[in-house]
Amino acid sequence: MLEITNLHARAGEKPILNGITLSVKEGEVHAVMGPNGSGKSTLAQVLAGHPAYEVTDGSVTFLGQDLLELEPEERAKLGLFLAFQYPVEIPGVTNAYLLRAAYNELRKARGQEEVDPMDFMDLVEEKLKLVDWGPEILSRSVNAGFSGGEKKRNEILQMAVLEPKLAILDETDSGLDIDALRTVADGVNRLRRPDNATIVVTHYQRLLNYIVPDYVHVLAGGRIVRSGGKELALELEAKGYEWLTEEAVTA
Amino acid sequence: MTSPVESLVNREYQYGFVTDIPSEVFPRGLNEDVIRMISARKQEPAFMLEWRLRAYRRWLEMKEPHHWANVSYPPIDYQDIIYFAAPRTQKPLGSLDEVDPALLRTYEKLGIPLSEQKRLSGVAVDAIFDSVSVATTFKETLAKEGIIFCSFSEAVREHPELVQQYLGSVVPYNDNFFAALNSAVFSDGSFVYVPPGVRCPMELSTYFRINTQDVGQFERTLIVADEGAYVSYLEGCTAPRFDTNQLHAAVVELVALKGATIRYSTVQNWYAGDADGKGGIYNFVTKRGKAAENAKISWTQVETGSAITWKYPSVILQGDNSVGEFYSVAVVNGRQQADTGTKMIHVGRNTRSTIVSKGISAGQGNNSYRGLVKVLPRAAGARNYTQCDSMLIGNRCGAHTFPYIDVQNPTASVEHEASTSKIGEDQIFYLKQRGLNTENAVSMIVNGFCKEVFKELPMEFAVEAQKLLGITLEGSVG
Numbered sequence: 001m002l003e004i005t006n007l008h009a010r011a012g013e014k015p016i017l018n019g020i021t022l023s024v025k026e027g028e029v030h031a032v033m034g035p036n037g038s039g040k041s042t043l044a045q046v047l048a049g050h051p052a053y054e055v056t057d058g059s060v061t062f063l064g065q066d067l068l069e070l071e072p073e074e075r076a077k078l079g080l081f082l083a084f085q086y087p088v089e090i091p092g093v094t095n096a097y098l099l100r101a102a103y104n105e106l107r108k109a110r111g112q113e114e115v116d117p118m119d120f121m122d123l124v125e126e127k128l129k130l131v132d133w134g135p136e137i138l139s140r141s142v143n144a145g146f147s148g149g150e151k152k153r154n155e156i157l158q159m160a161v162l163e164p165k166l167a168i169l170d171e172t173d174s175g176l177d178i179d180a181l182r183t184v185a186d187g188v189n190r191l192r193r194p195d196n197a198t199i200v201v202t203h204y205q206r207l208l209n210y211i212v213p214d215y216v217h218v219l220a221g222g223r224i225v226r227s228g229g230k231e232l233a234l235e236l237e238a239k240g241y242e243w244l245t246e247e248a249v250t251a
Numbered sequence: 252m253t254s255p256v257e258s259l260v261n262r263e264y265q266y267g268f269v270t271d272i273p274s275e276v277f278p279r280g281l282n283e284d285v286i287r288m289i290s291a292r293k294q295e296p297a298f299m300l301e302w303r304l305r306a307y308r309r310w311l312e313m314k315e316p317h318h319w320a321n322v323s324y325p326p327i328d329y330q331d332i333i334y335f336a337a338p339r340t341q342k343p344l345g346s347l348d349e350v351d352p353a354l355l356r357t358y359e360k361l362g363i364p365l366s367e368q369k370r371l372s373g374v375a376v377d378a379i380f381d382s383v384s385v386a387t388t389f390k391e392t393l394a395k396e397g398i399i400f401c402s403f404s405e406a407v408r409e410h411p412e413l414v415q416q417y418l419g420s421v422v423p424y425n426d427n428f429f430a431a432l433n434s435a436v437f438s439d440g441s442f443v444y445v446p447p448g449v450r451c452p453m454e455l456s457t458y459f460r461i462n463t464q465d466v467g468q469f470e471r472t473l474i475v476a477d478e479g480a481y482v483s484y485l486e487g488c489t490a491p492r493f494d495t496n497q498l499h500a501a502v503v504e505l506v507a508l509k510g511a512t513i514r515y516s517t518v519q520n521w522y523a524g525d526a527d528g529k530g531g532i533y534n535f536v537t538k539r540g541k542a543a544e545n546a547k548i549s550w551t552q553v554e555t556g557s558a559i560t561w562k563y564p565s566v567i568l569q570g571d572n573s574v575g576e577f578y579s580v581a582v583v584n585g586r587q588q589a590d591t592g593t594k595m596i597h598v599g600r601n602t603r604s605t606i607v608s609k610g611i612s613a614g615q616g617n618n619s620y621r622g623l624v625k626v627l628p629r630a631a632g633a634r635n636y637t638q639c640d641s642m643l644i645g646n647r648c649g650a651h652t653f654p655y656i657d658v659q660n661p662t663a664s665v666e667h668e669a670s671t672s673k674i675g676e677d678q679i680f681y682l683k684q685r686g687l688n689t690e691n692a693v694s695m696i697v698n699g700f701c702k703e704v705f706k707e708l709p710m711e712f713a714v715e716a717q718k719l720l721g722i723t724l725e726g727s728v729g
Contacts, residue, residue, distance in 0.1 A: 048684050051676065072683035081684075088681045092699030098685065101695065105686035141699065158685065 001026050001197055002047075002067075002166055007058035008222075009046045016042045018222035019058065024166070027194045031208055031233060032201045034219035035241040040201045041085060043219070044170040048082040049075055063165065076102075077109035079165030079196075083155035083172050089143040095154065096138035099124060099161050106162060127160040130187045149180035156187040167191070168199045173207035185210030205237040218244050277335040283307065286435055289335050293404045293438075296411050306424035306434030313428045321619040321651055322559050322588040324533065332467040332498060334436045377402060377441045377457045389453065398482075399444040400455055403471055406442035413444055417475050421504040421541045421567070429500040429561075430537040433469045437502070440470035445480035445511075454709050456485040467498040474504070476511035476546075483514040483709060498533050499557075505540030505548055509570065512547045513540060516708050517564075521556035523587050531558025531587075538562060544570030544599065551707040554581040554589060563621065565594035568602035568630070575604040578704040583616025583648070592622035592653075597633040597663070606637040609701050612648035619651040626663040633663040641671040642700050644693070672700075 002024040009017040016039045024030055034040045046053050047060065049072035060067040063078055070078070090098070096117075103123075104114040115123070125135060131153045143151050152172055159167055169188065173181055188198065188211050200211055208216075208230065216232040217224045218241070225244050226232065236244075277285060286307055290300040315327065377400065393400050399410060407414050424434035441457040457472065476482050499521065507513045515538075524531025534557035540548035550564035566575030577593035595604035610618040624635045641650035652669050674696055682692035698705070705713045 048680075050680055071688075072680060073686050073688050076684055076686040084681065084684075088675065088678045090678060090682075090696060090699055092702035093695055098682075098695070101687060101691070102682075102685035105691075109686070162685070 001063060003059075003061045004047075005059050007043075007046070007060060008056045009042060009053045010056055011042070011053050015056070016053070016222050017046065020219075020222070020224060022217065022224065024197050024199065026197055028215065029192070029198045029200065029211065029213045031211075031213035031216045031230075032199060032219060033203065033205075033216060033233065033236060036203070038219040039222040040203075040219045041170055042222075044082060044085075044168045044199070044201050047075075047168060048072055048080065073105070076162075077106055081159050081162055081164030081167045083152075083159055083167065083169045085171040085174065087143050087151040087155055089141070089146075091141050091144045093142050094139050095142055095157075096121075096124070098142050099138070099158060102158065103161055124161060127157060130160045130190055131157050132183050133157065148175035149177065152176060152184055153180065153187075156184050160187060160191055163191070164196065166197050166199070168201065169211075170201045171203065172200070173202055173204060181207065182210060205233045208233045220244060275335075275337050276333055279333055280330040281307075281332070281334055281436065285334055289436060289438060292335070293407065295404075295407055298411070298415055299407055302419070302424060303435050306431050307436075309425045310428065310431035310435055313425075313431055315428050320561055320590040321617070321621075321653070322561060322590050324559055324588075327498060327533070329432075334467060334469070335438055337438075377455075393451070393453075396449050396452065397446040398449060398451055399442065401442055403437070403440040403442050403473065406473075410442070410444070413475065414442070414473070417473055417504070417506050419504075421506060421539050422502050422537050427537060429535040430502050433471060433500050433502045433537070436467075437469045437471040440472045440501070441474075442472070443474040443482060443484065445476045445482045447477040447508075448479045449477075450480070451482040454483050454485055456487065458487045467500065469499075470501050472501070472503040473506075474513055474515070475506045476508060476513050478508045479510040480508075481512045483516070485516045485518070485709060487518050487520070497531075498535070501536045501538075503536070503538040503564075505538075507540060507542045507546035507548050507573075509543045510545045511543070512549075514549045514551070514707075515540070515564070517550075517552040517554070518708075519552065519554045519556055519560075522558075523556045523585060524558040525585070532556065533558060534560045534562065536562040538564035539567065539594075540565070540575070541567045541569050542573035542575060545572045546570060547574040547576070549574075549576040549578070549707070550593065551576075551578040551704065552580070552591075553704070553708070554579070554591060557589075558587060560587075560589040560591050562591050563593055563623075565596070565623075566604065567596045567598060568604065568633075569598045570602075571599040572601050572603075573599055574602070576707075577604075577606045577608070577622075578707045579608045580611070580701045580704045581609070581618055581620075582611045582613070583618045584613040585616060586614070587616045589617070590619040590621055592620045594623040594625070595635060597624075597626040597630040597635070597660075600630060601632040601634075602630055603633070604635045606635070606639075607703050608637075608639045609704055610639075610641045610650050611644065611697060611700070612641070612650050613644035615647045617649040617651075619653060621653040621655075623655040623657070624665055624667075625655075626658040626660050626665065628659045630660050631662045633660060635663075635665045637665075637667045638703075639667070639669040640700065641669075642697070643671065643673045 004020055004022040007017050007020040020043060032040050032043065042053060046055060055068055062080060065078065067075060100117065100120045107114060128135060143154060146154060172184060176184060185207065200207065200213060213230050216228055216230060218226040277288060283304060286303050290303060390400060422430050425431055443455055445451050474484060505513045505515060521532035521534055542548045548566045552564065554560055564577060568575050575595050581589045581591050583589050592608060593606055606622055608620045610620055612618040620639050622637060624637065626633045639652050643650055650671055654667055656665055658665055678696055679689060679692045682695060
């Protein structure tokens with residue numbers, strides 16, 4: 001589904017990704033871990049097409065298309081979803097309005113008819129259960145005045161409505177207490193299907209107790225320095241990142 | 252690295268066409284003879300001509316206010332303006348059937364059908380073309396309720412006692428430079444009178460169109476809501492594209508008697524000039540309402556056009572418990588300049604006012620909010636809430652806020668909140684990541700920003716205003 005080959009990217013003059021190669025297939029969950037500054041959030045942003053980053057080398061194909069050629073909205077329409085580390089606030093725009101606008105954009109891209117507000121409400125009410133929310137959240141402005149935990153839950157709600165092929169969760173666990181973490185993880189798990197895939201970007205192993213990955217990759221200095229199964233995450237938890245980053249430096 | 256929130260291309264102004272129609276055009280320039288000609292042409296009673304001449308003589312002694320508003324433009328040559336232009340008609344119009352088809356087509360093209368079959372549901376329209384009113388719809392329907400809705404010229408002829416009683420009662424002829432000029436030369440406009448206790452059953456609307464090059468439009472609107480009456484009124488404006496500037500100096504007076512309510516909404520889309528600032532309308536307008544006891548006056552404006560906008564719809568809260576409101580969205584793009592806001596003058600006890608101003612600046616536009624809240628000594632318990640938000644799109648535009656607060660009663664409570672935000676690349680990226688293109692993303696963010704104002708507009712026009720905002724800002728984000 002997703003093939004990343006030798007991906008290099010920089011922000012301004014500063015190189016951040018220095019040759020990432022990663023392959024994600026349908027049905028898989030990949031965890032991307034690493035210390036602060038290792039490039040893991042940049043990887044998420046570059047895949048989504050954030051204009052602050054410039055790809056200097058390498059390629060990314062997603063569902064057979066050259067992802068790097070596409071505008072962010074075209075990537076979204078192909079089924080790529082980024083759950084933001086810092087979801088932005090959009091005052092005056094209700095959650096319901098954004099959800100429906102986004103949902104209809106994706107439908108139009110697939111040649112389907114737009115849904116009217118009434119039918120859409122039925123659909124959303126189902127999705128709200130996934131994140132354990134009542135309908136009152138829909139009339140609030142997008143993320144405006146939301147707590148950190150609510151913002152993250154809102155990302156998962158959007159993901160539930162948009163049903164992406166590939167979801168990238170960027171530090172979705174940061175700032176969550178244990179109950180919120182569970183709610184968010186439950187939501188993600190219930191959205192897992194054999195035909196979609198998830199990339200979980202995280203600093204801590206803790207989230208991976210709830211969202212169990214098939215593969216774990218460790219980033220350091222903009223490269224993947226180690227890949228393994230879920231046990232790698234436990235090893236990191238026990239030993240920290242240092243032994244790997246030192247290896248990377250000496251290598 | 253260049254930010255994508257920078258490039259600037261303006262979509263063509265879609266109302267920029269000119270209607271080719273034989274017109275009667277007065278020679279350029281202004282003197283007492285021109286004023287006498289206007290008055291004679293309109294068969295006005297003597298009091299009207301005298302009023303005009305008084306205003307003219309006062310105007311001659313006044314200076315154009317160049318010093319305080321945050322706008323700049325070259326001096327206006329008042330002798331190079333045409334003060335009266337009208338489509339040539341054989342006789343006074345008896346019905347819509349007698350209106351020149353070219354004019355009807357013009358309004359159709361502008362989306363303002365004048366034939367009552369094709370009307371916007373529940374909206375009566377008075378159409379002003381250059382200096383005269385060409386048609387007023389639904390007059391008979393309204394007359395059944397005792398409501399008078401007609402052109403100003405007709406009101407002067409048919410209801411001189413009402414005109415004489417209220418004309419200048421809110422904006423005196425010597426109020427300011429542009430109001431004095433308007434009082435001297437105003438050619439037409441709309442007149443509304445709603446009798447006591449009557450709730451006007453439909454939206455009333457005036458549609459202003461400047462067609463002839465170098466003509467100044469000086470219309471005058473007077474709305475009187477008698478005791479306990481209610482009326483909601485909307486004005487819309489467009490003009491063709493010319494590369495010379497045109498002057499629009501209007502006066503609007505609202506009189507809300509005891510317990511009456513007047514809602515006045517404006518969607519202003521005058522030609523704004525091209526990307527280099529050539530051409531466009533100078534919109535220098537005086538709008539003011541006077542609210543008697545328990546009366547309410549509410550101004551809502553969406554200002555997207557004009558090269559220069561200079562207007563401060565105001566409310567004199569004369570009677571006890573009267574209410575004044577001002578909801579405004581002002582958008583500048585290209586090289587537009589806007590200096591707009593309101594004045595709330597609290598005279599009566601327990602008077603309340605609310606000001607919500609949303610300024611959006613894009614391109615090299617310059618947007619200023621200027622507002623005065625004045626509480627006079629007698630206005631015990633007066634309350635004001637002001638909220639002023641500015642949004643910047645790109646790096647070359649400007650937003651300014653000039654609040655003036657003058658409180659002379661210790662029991663008054665005045666609140667002022669202000670914020671400035673920049674439309675963020677992160678906000679745009681977030682929405683793009685959810686599948687919206689840049690234009691839709693910007694439009695969603697801007698509409699969200701303006702929501703508190705749009706919800707004050709009548710339904711049909713709220714949709715119109717949202718679309719207009721989309722068009723005005725189109726291309727402002729690359």
